[in-house]
Structures are given as C-alpha cells and as structure tokens.
Amino acid sequence: MEKMSIYLVTSSFGTLAIAALLYLLHISSKNEDIGKSATIIAWIGGVFLTLALVLRTIVSGRGPFANMYEYTVSFSWGIMLSYLFFERQIKSRSLGLLVVPIAAVLLLYAVSLPGEVEPLVPALQNNLLLTVHVSVAIFAYGMFAVAFGSSLMYLFQKDGNKVSWLPSADVLDDVSYKSVIIGVPLFALVIILGAVWGNVAWGRYWGWDPKETASLVTWLIYLGYLHARSVSGWKGTPAAVLIVIGFVATLFTFFGVNLFLSGLHSYAGL
Amino acid sequence: MSESTGEVEVRTEAKSDPIDGLWRFFSSTKTAIVLILLVAFASFMGSLIPQVPASYAMDPVSYAQWLAAMREKFGAVANIYDALGLFNVYNVFWFKLLLIILIFSTIICTINRLPALWNPVFSPRIKVSDGMFRAAAIRTSIKARQKSSGRGIPQPVKGIAETVFSTLSSHRYKVFVEQGEGTTHFYADRNGIFKLGTLMTHLSLVILMVGAVMGGMFGFSDDGVVIPEGKTYNVGFGENFSIRADQFKAEFYPDGQPKDYWSDLVVIEGGKEVAKQRIRVNEPLEYKGVRFHQSFYGPALAVEVKDGQERTVFSDVLPLVQSSGQNAAGWVSLPGTDVALVASLPFGGDATRPATVQLFKGQVPTSRDTLRPGETKSIGNYQINYKGLKSFTGLRMVKDPGVPVVWLACTLLVVGICVTLYFPRRRIWGRVTAQEVVMAGTADRTVNFRPEFDRIVEAIRRV
Numbered sequence A: 001m002e003k004m005s006i007y008l009v010t011s012s013f014g015t016l017a018i019a020a021l022l023y024l025l026h027i028s029s030k031n032e033d034i035g036k037s038a039t040i041i042a043w044i045g046g047v048f049l050t051l052a053l054v055l056r057t058i059v060s061g062r063g064p065f066a067n068m069y070e071y072t073v074s075f076s077w078g079i080m081l082s083y084l085f086f087e088r089q090i091k092s093r094s095l096g097l098l099v100v101p102i103a104a105v106l107l108l109y110a111v112s113l114p115g116e117v118e119p120l121v122p123a124l125q126n127n128l129l130l131t132v133h134v135s136v137a138i139f140a141y142g143m144f145a146v147a148f149g150s151s152l153m154y155l156f157q158k159d160g161n162k163v164s165w166l167p168s169a170d171v172l173d174d175v176s177y178k179s180v181i182i183g184v185p186l187f188a189l190v191i192i193l194g195a196v197w198g199n200v201a202w203g204r205y206w207g208w209d210p211k212e213t214a215s216l217v218t219w220l221i222y223l224g225y226l227h228a229r230s231v232s233g234w235k236g237t238p239a240a241v242l243i244v245i246g247f248v249a250t251l252f253t254f255f256g257v258n259l260f261l262s263g264l265h266s267y268a269g270l
Numbered sequence B: 001m002s003e004s005t006g007e008v009e010v011r012t013e014a015k016s017d018p019i020d021g022l023w024r025f026f027s028s029t030k031t032a033i034v035l036i037l038l039v040a041f042a043s044f045m046g047s048l049i050p051q052v053p054a055s056y057a058m059d060p061v062s063y064a065q066w067l068a069a070m071r072e073k074f075g076a077v078a079n080i081y082d083a084l085g086l087f088n089v090y091n092v093f094w095f096k097l098l099l100i101i102l103i104f105s106t107i108i109c110t111i112n113r114l115p116a117l118w119n120p121v122f123s124p125r126i127k128v129s130d131g132m133f134r135a136a137a138i139r140t141s142i143k144a145r146q147k148s149s150g151r152g153i154p155q156p157v158k159g160i161a162e163t164v165f166s167t168l169s170s171h172r173y174k175v176f177v178e179q180g181e182g183t184t185h186f187y188a189d190r191n192g193i194f195k196l197g198t199l200m201t202h203l204s205l206v207i208l209m210v211g212a213v214m215g216g217m218f219g220f221s222d223d224g225v226v227i228p229e230g231k232t233y234n235v236g237f238g239e240n241f242s243i244r245a246d247q248f249k250a251e252f253y254p255d256g257q258p259k260d261y262w263s264d265l266v267v268i269e270g271g272k273e274v275a276k277q278r279i280r281v282n283e284p285l286e287y288k289g290v291r292f293h294q295s296f297y298g299p300a301l302a303v304e305v306k307d308g309q310e311r312t313v314f315s316d317v318l319p320l321v322q323s324s325g326q327n328a329a330g331w332v333s334l335p336g337t338d339v340a341l342v343a344s345l346p347f348g349g350d351a352t353r354p355a356t357v358q359l360f361k362g363q364v365p366t367s368r369d370t371l372r373p374g375e376t377k378s379i380g381n382y383q384i385n386y387k388g389l390k391s392f393t394g395l396r397m398v399k400d401p402g403v404p405v406v407w408l409a410c411t412l413l414v415v416g417i418c419v420t421l422y423f424p425r426r427r428i429w430g431r432v433t434a435q436e437v438v439m440a441g442t443a444d445r446t447v448n449f450r451p452e453f454d455r456i457v458e459a460i461r462r463v
C-alpha cells in the first residue's frame, strides 16, 4: 500500500501536468471542449492525490504530515482543492493556467524526496492536534496559492484588461480578496492550534520558534492587505503586490524554515 | 486655581493641554504602530540572543557564571547586552513597561473609536440631505401610482412606508424611522451589528496582551529542572510541594531516533504523596497550576566518595547534564572541601561502559581515572565508588495563570475576524412621500451591492 500511494503521487503529477497543458491550450484556443477536459483531468488528478493521502494515512495510522514528502503532497492537494472550489465559484478556468502548475511543480518536488513512511518522534505523537493543526494549514496555504495566482494575473490585466483570454481585472481582484478572507481566519486558527499544541508539548504557547515567527509574519502580511483594503481603501496594484509578497512568505514558512533554519519544527525536515 | 488672574488663562490651558495631548498621543494610529514595532523588535532580539534560564537569573552567582560564558562567546558586546537586559528580554523592566503602554494605547484607541463604531449601529443618522441622495452611486426613485381621491388628498404615506419597511425587513434589513412633515425618513442596514466585530478583534488583542503579561507577572517557568531517578526536587517559587522522579525510561527506533520517553513523577506535599503520573512529551503533569513537561533526559551516576579517613563526603546520584563533544558530563563540589569532582560518560554504548572521573582543586585538574559500574578506585586522596548507571529526567516547569485568558482572546480574535469579514454591511437611506419613494444605498467595499439593491427595489415595486 505504501508503494501504491507513492505510485499514485507520481501519477497525479503526470495527470496535473497534462491538466496544466490543457488549461493552456483551452485558454489560448478558447475551445470549450478542451476546457472541459482540462477540468476533468484536474479532478482526476485531485482524486489520485486524495487516494494517495488516504492510503498513506491507513498505512501509517496518522495524518500524512510527518515529513517533507507527505507535507508537500498535502500542500499540493490543498491547492487543488482550493482551485477546483474557485473554478466552480467564478465559472472561469483561466486561474488554472497559474495554479495547477504550482500544484504540479510541488508534486514533482515531492517525487524527488524520500517517500518512505517514517516513525514519529515523540513530539509529533499527539495525533488529533497535529492532524487538525496541519490540515487546516493545508487549506489556508491552498487559498493563499489561489490568491497568488489571481493577483499575478491581475498585474497583467490592470491596465484595461489587455489580455483578452484572462478574466477581467475586477474578477481577479475579487477572487484574490475572497480567497484571502477564507485563508486569513484559517491561518489564524493554524497559529492558535499550534500554540495550543506547543502549550501541551513544551509548556509554552509561544516561543518565537522560527516556524512560529515566520507564520506570524506571513499572517500579518495578509492582515496588512485586509487593513489596506478596508481601512485605506487600497485596491488594485499595491494590494496585488502585497498578496504576491504574502505568497513568497507562505512558501518560506512552508519550506524555508524546515530546510534552512533549525528549531522545534525542523523535525519535519527531509 | 491660581491667585493671579493674569495667569489663570495660561494655567487652564496648560492644565487641559497635557491630558488632551496625552490622549491624542495614545489614541493615534502612529503611536500604536511604533509601539507594536518596538515590541516586535524586542521580541525578535529575544529570539536571536540567548536568554538566561530562569533558574540562573534568580541567583546572582549562577548568573555571573552564565554571563562569563556569554562574554567568551560575544566578547565585550555581552556587557552591553547585559546592561540593556537583552539576555533576559521578556523579564526586563522596559519590556514590561512597553507592553503595558501598548495595552494602554490599544484601550485608548478603542475607547476613542467607540462612538464612531457604536452610533451607526444603535442610533444611526436617519435624515440625510438631498445632496447625499443625488451623489449616491446606487439610488432609485419609485413614483407612487396616482390613486388620489378627487379632492387631492394624498394617499396615506403610512401605507407606502409600511410596504417599504416590510420589504426591507424581509430582506433582513433593520429599519430605523423618523417621521417628518408629509415625509417619512428611514435608514435601514443589514449586518450593521456585525460592525462591532472589529471592536471584538481589537479588544481581543488587549486581552491577549493582558494574558501574556499575567503569565510573566504571576507565573514562573524553569526550562532546566533536572531530577535524577529516585531523587526529590523542591519546586520553590513559593510553592510548597516537591516532585520525586521514580523512574525514567526511553525507547528508540532501530535507527536510533527516540520513539518514546517518559518519567514517573510523584508529587509530595506535607510529607505525603498527593499525586502520581507518568509524563511524556505530550502528557505533562499538572498540580496546583504548575505543569511539569518532559523535556530532555540523560545519564546520571550513582557515586560514593570517601576521604582518607574513610568518611563519606559524598553519596548521591550525579546527573551528567552538560554535553561536551561525545560525552555527557556533570560536576559536584565535594562538601567541606575545595575539591570538585567531574564525571563524564560517552553517549551511547551499553550500561557497563566506563565513566571518567576527574578531580579538580579550584580550576586545576589534579587526578583522573576511569571506572566501570561497581568499581571502586582511589583517585587523588579519595576512594571513589561508581555504584551504577542511572538516568536523570529533564523537565520544564511552568506556571502560567494567563493561559486561559490567552485562549479566550484567541477565540474572540477568530470570531471577530470572521464576523467582520463574512458579514459586510449594507445600508440604505430613503424617504417616503405621497408621490415617491427615494432610496440610496451603499455597502462595504467588498459587496457587489447593485444586484441586491435592484432586487429590493423590484420587490417594493411589485406591491
């Protein structure tokens, strides 16, 4: 089953790569049929990923978040879930052009990592808290990835919707905002659940551990975006740039801290 | 009051000014931002610079030793850090002062904004000017159907108004009415009350800081509680109970990674055992608000030392708390002498591996030898018996009465954010006369208001 799960991850990488290509074809040719098949293939990739994660959970008897491999696959799953949700919401496939490749690239990275099921160190053996903490994080990251995709496209569309095959700037701005307002409370929950866990495991709810600090800074960037929008009435380019910066911070929180810094969270390293 | 009339005016000005000025200072967003940045910066320094363990900070002698080690590491800069309190950021007075000022400022900020938040919710402006209607981006005018009786008496305004209000209510709007002459003014909002969500969010920050400060002021923590197996540790910090560690065990995966480790702890109060628990990384023992977390562990040596006259000068379990290269090491100064004993043991290997024992006079090593468990050797002027290998357990001891307050604040924070973000406000002003109903609407930036507004207008028209 462990092998099976690894094969499924590899296949979902292949599937999502094809889906990404179809999204590109669909958007450049405006062919509805290609668009529909892109969506179907993306869903199949999502189902593969779901199966892979379920199998892995059964094999290891815990949530699939214990090392970089599992964590990356879950991240990719969260992105696909958020993306497919928004594809239905805004009835436009053009975000797929940017977001689906992000999910595929993450899977490619995952495939390059050692994928064996590993035993857990004692700090991670608190299943419920760990599972909720990380699975909420996966959704929040997924939302931030969608916001990144739409904000990046916004930056191309801002001067009079020049790119005809992309959604209009207004729609993109709206998608960014909607995904951020889902992501921000979720990510607040992640930080708080992390604090609850830290309080149980280490006896302190906050310790300026690198992962904690990076998460807080990431959250504050998106909070800055919300304040800028509602208090200072920012819209458009500066807001979109803030979201792009936010996603860079998200990626750093996700990968950078585990790979480059040492701290209580670095057990989730390679 | 002042005696000289000439000065009175000046005095009154001077009297009201400082308070006014202070109020303005503390209610300004700029002040808040600067304060937040200062706190963030100080906390950041606290995570960059090593912080003195609580148990050392309490005792001047151990603090001096710790500081000496830091001087070796940082050179002269260590003195500056020490003078500024940067080795103990979270407990230094200026950091606490900063936090208290920040709480103060957030409270003033909140009070200052209260009317601006409160009034639109509970006593909104109902009558607005013509200009406001003309300027509104979203507005409409519904002409009444002419059904007037022959004598030109207008159709009762009341009936039309009722229709408008019930339609708005059925669209989940809360309606406020002000009766004018021949004109009924109204204001209606949807999700108006949820504007108080931002109040909740910002208040939760105050509560959060209060919780954190409570932890610092009324709690304590010690990261480095070391208890050898079988020994009892006096909790201190004004608590009158002790902890005995009966046993420590660790299990490993085949690749040497720790799988599980636990300590059996017993709480002793007034000479009696009052609680007992096996603690693990995620399962601390809590007694009277003090928690004991399994944190680290290591080897300990049962050692007996006799002097030349066969008198036992030391018989205890010596925890090897320090790690030096491949060895765990521990030291004890032999009571009543100026001799210190340093024992070390290589990490890993089986329980029979030999330990190295070294004697020091002051800072000078005098003699050394290695012993296996059960062996007795004479080293220097002492007979040293290495009785057996044991373990010590390392605990983090913490009392933090602020924790429930912090969780309360976190809950309010998330609820407040969700309420604010998911329930944007729509507002409609209007007036009803016999001839027409005029309505103008605005909504939070995030709402696409026009379709909703048009639906309401359509519903009113149909009646």
Ligand code: HEM
Residues within 6 Å of the ligand: A223, A226, A227, A230, A231, B028, B029, B032, B033, B036, B109, B117, B198, B199, B201, B202, B205, B416, B417, B420, B421
């Ligand atoms: C980490 C700290 C903070 C959090 C979590 C927070 C959270 C929020 C949220 C969720 C909103 C609603 C945003 C929206 O309507 O889209 C908001 C609004 C606002 N925030 Fe903050 N905020 C924080 C700090 C501050 C600070 C330091 C200030 C300035 C002193 C501030 C001033 C405001 C103002 C003026 C509003 C406008 C909403 C209103 O009318 O009350 N916030 N905040």
